[in-house]
Amino acid sequence: MLYTSTRDHSIRVTAAQAITQGISEEGGLFVPCGMPSFSLNKIVSMADMPYTQRAKTVLREFLTDFSEEELDYCVNGAYRTDKFSSPATAPTVQVTENMNVLELWHGPTCAFKDMALQILPYLMAVSAKKTADGKTIVILVATSGDTGKAALEGFKDVENTKILVFYPVDGVSNMQKLQMVTQEGENVSVCAVNGNFDDAQSAVKSIFTDSAVKATLADKNMMFSSANSINWGRLVPQIVYYFSAYCDLITDGRISAGDEINVVVPTGNFGNILAAYYAKKMGLPIKKLICASNANNVLTDFLKTGKYNKNRSFYTTSSPSMDILISSNLERLLYHLSGENDRLVSKLMSDLSEKGEYTVSSAIKDKIHELFDAGYTPESDVDKTIKKYFEKYGYLLDTHTAVAVNVYENYVERTGDNIPTVVDSTASPYKFPKSVLCAVSDFCGGSDEFATAQKLSEITNTEIPKPLLSLKDKAVRFTNVCSKDNMSDMVFSLLKL
Ligand SMILES: *Cc1c(COP(=O)(O)O)cnc(C)c1O
Numbered sequence: 001m002l003y004t005s006t007r008d009h010s011i012r013v014t015a016a017q018a019i020t021q022g023i024s025e026e027g028g029l030f031v032p033c034g035m036p037s038f039s040l041n042k043i044v045s046m047a048d049m050p051y052t053q054r055a056k057t058v059l060r061e062f063l064t065d066f067s068e069e070e071l072d073y074c075v076n077g078a079y080r081t082d083k084f085s086s087p088a089t090a091p092t093v094q095v096t097e098n099m100n101v102l103e104l105w106h107g108p109t110c111a112f113k114d115m116a117l118q119i120l121p122y123l124m125a126v127s128a129k130k131t132a133d134g135k136t137i138v139i140l141v142a143t144s145g146d147t148g149k150a151a152l153e154g155f156k157d158v159e160n161t162k163i164l165v166f167y168p169v170d171g172v173s174n175m176q177k178l179q180m181v182t183q184e185g186e187n188v189s190v191c192a193v194n195g196n197f198d199d200a201q202s203a204v205k206s207i208f209t210d211s212a213v214k215a216t217l218a219d220k221n222m223m224f225s226s227a228n229s230i231n232w233g234r235l236v237p238q239i240v241y242y243f244s245a246y247c248d249l250i251t252d253g254r255i256s257a258g259d260e261i262n263v264v265v266p267t268g269n270f271g272n273i274l275a276a277y278y279a280k281k282m283g284l285p286i287k288k289l290i291c292a293s294n295a296n297n298v299l300t301d302f303l304k305t306g307k308y309n310k311n312r313s314f315y316t317t318s319s320p321s322m323d324i325l326i327s328s329n330l331e332r333l334l335y336h337l338s339g340e341n342d343r344l345v346s347k348l349m350s351d352l353s354e355k356g357e358y359t360v361s362s363a364i365k366d367k368i369h370e371l372f373d374a375g376y377t378p379e380s381d382v383d384k385t386i387k388k389y390f391e392k393y394g395y396l397l398d399t400h401t402a403v404a405v406n407v408y409e410n411y412v413e414r415t416g417d418n419i420p421t422v423v424d425s426t427a428s429p430y431k432f433p434k435s436v437l438c439a440v441s442d443f444c445g446g447s448d449e450f451a452t453a454q455k456l457s458e459i460t461n462t463e464i465p466k467p468l469l470s471l472k473d474k475a476v477r478f479t480n481v482c483s484k485d486n487m488s489d490m491v492f493s494l495l496k497l
Helices: 015-021 040-046 051-062 068-078 113-117 120-131 146-155 174-181 197-208 211-219 232-251 271-281 298-305 330-337 342-355 362-371 379-393 399-415 433-440 449-460 466-473 484-494
Strands: 003-005 008-013 030-032 092-094 099-103 136-142 161-168 188-194 222-226 261-266 286-293 307-309 357-359 372-376 421-425 481-483
Touching: 003 015, 008 015, 008 342, 015 120, 015 222, 015 232, 030 232, 030 330, 040 051, 040 232, 051 068, 051 232, 068 120, 092 232, 099 232, 099 399, 113 120, 113 146, 113 232, 120 136, 120 146, 120 232, 136 146, 136 197, 146 161, 146 174, 146 188, 161 174, 161 197, 161 484, 174 449, 174 466, 188 197, 188 484, 197 222, 197 484, 211 222, 211 484, 232 261, 232 271, 232 421, 261 271, 261 399, 271 286, 271 330, 286 298, 286 399, 298 307, 298 372, 330 342, 330 362, 342 357, 362 372, 372 399, 379 399, 379 433, 399 421, 399 433, 433 449, 449 466, 481 484
Parallel strands: 099 421, 136 161, 136 222, 161 188, 188 481, 261 286, 261 421, 286 372
Antiparallel strands: 003 008, 003 030, 092 099, 307 357
């Protein structure tokens, strides 16, 4: 399997090159040149496997330059039972008759980002051995809250790597901030940015493609790579859990092999739902991919109308990991749905950066409507949804998952389509204890995040995840702040160049 770029179809690289480089030289994203196809028999055969082997079965098809031993090293290192608090790794929990919640947050940082970022350092280490000839890899991350911590935890003290994380100063929850500023490890740095996630992400992307900066690094025998979902190594492990959830539904007798399901994804950068799209392309019987946004609904507007317009107000919401106006991975979808038209994608992306908007043809729009449904949840409905599911079904949703559940309810009401459905649950409710406590009780807790979490635990009779509880006693290590315009200076200073 070789990979090309969404903006230059003449490029061909191996999986190892795509993973170490992170982003293509001209700014495009790496995409596979073909798509493996899984028969129903093959999917059913995965039902008997533990998560690690399900992962290996999918990864093998995309990482064809990895040996069986290398794949074993990656999946066994990543999905260890001492790192994931559920023996199933990502359990599928039935909540209502047809709604199943895929809990993707049992990893060390309590968000779904662990599903990919626990394995990415292994994929990167193997890839670097094949391609990076001894260079130190500098992982540069822009985070809307969860990626930063998950990447820090995945890459801490990994040989031949350094990791620098930038988070928007007012754009993350207290718990998310605490997780990052207390991060341990010799090769890690964290910096707050005065700006929002889009500012941080755009600055990171331009640092990546700045040839002067790259030359300075090369002089020191270093190279950049990315742990954001622009990196193919982030996406491919996310395809796995859609197959895994489908297998779980078969095993539990909730569907028969071959039955179609719907998938609902709380979406920000479009990585998670794009992985579901790839799973569908590979033959997983998914009927609709249902994309859920919060009040920042640029993406769901696009999926409905074919016009992407980021010139609009930006809202800071209770689901901060979805507070995004530029969804990077949409570029990959546009590439596939336009018949792999790299020139069109380049044009749309330059329209986006110059004018803040673009419109796709009606042919592309029709394809989108065949595959996707979309909706958004206003802030006031997030609380109501958390409260309803706790009171009626005894199930505690985090704010991001609540956005998805509300969109799903509206979808069923509008279409009558209530086939078995998987809703991705992307974070533990304890990452956002204040918002969740507010939703299920009459008080919202004070400024002490841990007292709030404790209260939530008492009221709901659920447990605070250990990794969050342990933050209480950790020292703050990082207090740097920079502006979006001097992020590259900060990179040099943190790398001591
Ligand atoms: C990152 C994140 C999302 C959005 O996922 P994308 O792949 O960026 O669309 C949703 N919920 C949570 C909790 C997240 O951390």
